[in-house]
Amino acid sequence: MHIRNVLVCGATGQLGTYITNGLLDSPDDFNVSILVREIGLQDPSKQAVVTVLQSRGAKVVFVPDVSFTLEGLIESLQGFDCVISAVGTPSVESQYIMLEAALRAGVQRFIPSSWGFDFDKLPQDVHPVWDAKRKFHQTLIDSDMDYTIICLGVIYESFFTPFFRFDLQKRRVLTRGDPDAKFAVTSYSDIARWLPKMLLDPACRNAHVNVYSQIVTFREAVECFEEAAGAPFNMEIESRASPWRCGQANCWCGFTDCVLYIIAQGGAVIDNAWNVARGEQSTSMREFAERVVTRRLPALTYLAIRGEKTLHSPSHTRVARSRNAIMVESVLSDDFPWPVLSADCG
Numbered sequence: 451m452h453i454r455n456v457l458v459c460g461a462t463g464q465l466g467t468y469i470t471n472g473l474l475d476s477p478d479d480f481n482v483s484i485l486v487r488e489i490g491l492q493d494p495s496k497q498a499v500v501t502v503l504q505s506r507g508a509k510v511v512f513v514p515d516v517s518f519t520l521e522g523l524i525e526s527l528q529g530f531d532c533v534i535s536a537v538g539t540p541s542v543e544s545q546y547i548m549l550e551a552a553l554r555a556g557v558q559r560f561i562p563s564s565w566g567f568d569f570d571k572l573p574q575d576v577h578p579v580w581d582a583k584r585k586f587h588q589t590l591i592d593s594d595m596d597y598t599i600i601c602l603g604v605i606y607e608s609f610f611t612p613f614f615r616f617d618l619q620k621r622r623v624l625t626r627g628d629p630d631a632k633f634a635v636t637s638y639s640d641i642a643r644w645l646p647k648m649l650l651d652p653a654c655r656n657a658h659v660n661v662y663s664q665i666v667t668f669r670e671a672v673e674c675f676e677e678a679a680g681a682p683f684n685m686e687i688e689s690r691a692s693p694w695r696c697g698q699a700n701c702w703c704g705f706t707d708c709v710l711y712i713i714a715q716g717g718a719v720i721d722n723a724w725n726v727a728r729g730e731q732s733t734s735m736r737e738f739a740e741r742v743v744t745r746r747l748p749a750l751t752y753l754a755i756r757g758e759k760t761l762h763s764p765s766h767t768r769v770a771r772s773r774n775a776i777m778v779e780s781v782l783s784d785d786f787p788w789p790v791l792s793a794d795c796g
């Protein structure tokens with residue numbers, strides 16, 4: 451059956467905003483709604499995103515947090531053909547109740563909040579978030595719901611940021627692992643363009659769909675930045691050692707290290723990409739680096755100076771989230787509207 455009525459969960463998040471905007475660009479194909487928790491609207495930056503998406507035609511399904519129950523959700527999900535989840539990593543578990551409600555509401559397809567490495571390649575027990583995502587995937591596959599599990603490697607927009615330990619002001623990056631290991635990178639704007647087409651492609655029903663914008667190495671990515679900036683960038687490799695165990699001496703800890711570890715192991719290469727097979731246009735790392743340097747470097751530098759370490763995990767705290775939103779606005783506002791947030795840049 452044709453997918454027309456689409457509900458995005460997590461639409462006020464980084465990825466969710468892009469996805470929702472991409473769907474809104476295809477008004478002849480989709481009626482787009484967003485599921486918004488009223489509690490989230492206490493954050494003015496989220497309220498601003500909702501206003502923009504509404505102005506572009508998204509219908510808002512508000513759910514008061516207290517009634518974020520199975521019964522409430524079943525009612526909220528009535529009439530939708532597809533639920534697309536872009537909830538942040540701390541909320542992966544919330545997808546179980548969403549799936550249950552979607553099944554009972556007669557939703558046809560569920561797209562889980564995967565949006566990362568190819569989970570078939572990823573070893574177990576590297577990071578609990580990935581194990582939790584994989585576990586949910588299995589529940590979804592075993593259910594009566596149609597699914598599309600989308601893997602895309604690393605998001606471009608997390609590059610050249612403190613998440614990957616880039617210091618743009620000092621033109622320095624401190625990394626670990628193998629800087630010559632290949633890995634897949636994908637831009638938010640490419641996903642936003644491809645997702646509507648995936649929903650219309652019968653081959654994406656009950657399938658793992660791999661996509662990527664480019665396969666690069668860490669060293670090549672830094673070279674792209676050097677070329678774009680017209681100045682050398684110093685890459686320091688802190689440790690080539692792997693694997694590691696958190697908690698031990700000289701350990702690699704934290705999510706960034708886990709990502710670098712997977713890259714070093716060759717586990718972040720994506721094969722059989724849907725977009726490559728279809729000849730879809732994609733953004734290169736060079737284009738992305740140029741975009742960062744020529745258009746928005748000052749704002750990114752501002753954030754780097756502030757030394758924020760949680761920029762990439764906006765849902766961890768509200769402050770970090772709105773700072774991250776500034777970063778997204780700073781880098782990519784030419785693609786999508788984020789009118790209010792830049793005022794916070796100071």
Ligand SMILES: NC(=O)c1ccc[n+]([C@@H]2O[C@H](COP(=O)([O-])OP(=O)(O)OC[C@H]3O[C@@H](n4cnc5c(N)ncnc54)[C@H](OP(=O)(O)O)[C@@H]3O)[C@@H](O)[C@H]2O)c1
Nearest residue numbers: 460462463464465487490537538541544563566604605765
């Ligand atoms: N591969 C990569 O490099 C990469 C990079 C970034 C993200 N990702 C993945 O992309 C996905 C989205 O991440 P993100 O960074 O875009 O997330 P994010 O910015 O933290 O946004 C999360 C969104 O989910 C909503 N949300 C949280 N809990 C919810 C719940 N229980 N029910 C409904 N909505 C809820 C939040 O809104 P409220 O709290 O206001 O409700 C917010 O809109 C994740 O799976 C993440 O792992 C991958």
